[in-house]
Amino acid sequence: MLAAPLAGCGGNWQSALDVYGTSAISLKHLIILIVAVCSLVWMLVLIALIAALWRSRDARPVSPEPGRERRMTIAVTGAVVATVLIIGTFTVMSFVATRALTVAGQDDLTIRVRGLQWWWGLEYIGPDPSSRFETANEIHIPVGRKVRLKLEGLDVIHSFWVPSLAGKQDLVPGRPNELTIRAEHAGIYRGQCAEFCGMQHAHMSLLVIAEPQDDFDKWTATQRQTAAQPADEQTAAGLQTFLAKPCAACHTIRGTAAVGTTGPDLTHVGNRRTIAAGLFETTRGSLAAWIADPQTIKPGNNMPMVPLTPDELRAVSAYLASLK
Known part of the structure; x- marks a missing residue:
């Protein structure tokens, strides 16, 4: 059964919260944590604001309370320390989560992805030059295996994004980038150029098809063959x-x-x-x-x-x- 069914021709279902890849799962957890913590901070700020307004509803001057300035200093210092700790924690967690996007081994499947106006050129790179082949707009990968994508922009800046499998990475002319993806479940996952690249930017999508290793091997064997001869x-x-x-x-x-x-x-x-x-x-x-x-x-x-x-x-x- 496909884990992420494609909706309609070309598909329109893609979400960073509907995840089936290792990197995407880490990013989803990071997003949820950041939203939860920021929501908590927002509620605490609102509570403090409401309390301050409630206490100041009586406009009559009052004499300073003993120790009030000291308590305010402690409160402000605590808020500053908490802010630094939260931001620092988010920074470290973001680094750890995004670092996985480019971690790959020498034995990983390698695919060169070229972004052009407005389509995706793909080259499957193997250790043997005779095993290489090219295709376009449709990436097949084996389930449970890391895949290294070598990203190249050939005309303008594009951005490779398959949100169910990984975060986005830019394809910048003259500056090669890399992205590692891994699908944990078989399925068809829709991707999209996420950087405005011209008038047909919205019509620059691609499909990533994750399948069992045996099916992937059969597909690659077919792709390495030359075109079928005319039958009629x-x-x-x-x-x-x-x-x-x-x-x-x-x-x-x-x-x-x-x-x-x-x-x-x-x-x-x-x-x-x-x-x-x-x-x-x-x-x-x-x-x-x-x-x-x-x-x-x-x-x-x-x-x-x-x-x-x-x-x-x-x-x-x-x-x-x-x-x-």
């Missing part, structure tokens, strides 16, 4: 159209002559749950709509309109949908 006349025509048009200059489909690096790797695009960084569920119809008019669907993105006849559009969408 229409998909064969789609491949030829894809290679003949500017599509091949921007996208890679391993096992074909398409080796572009500007756009996402499409070798197994038909196997992804969404396209356009979570904008649509991956179906042949949504692929056709995206190819036909990407600027109306996601204005400002870097994919140009490629003139295609209706037959060519049907063939290309059929071919891409077949890339499982």
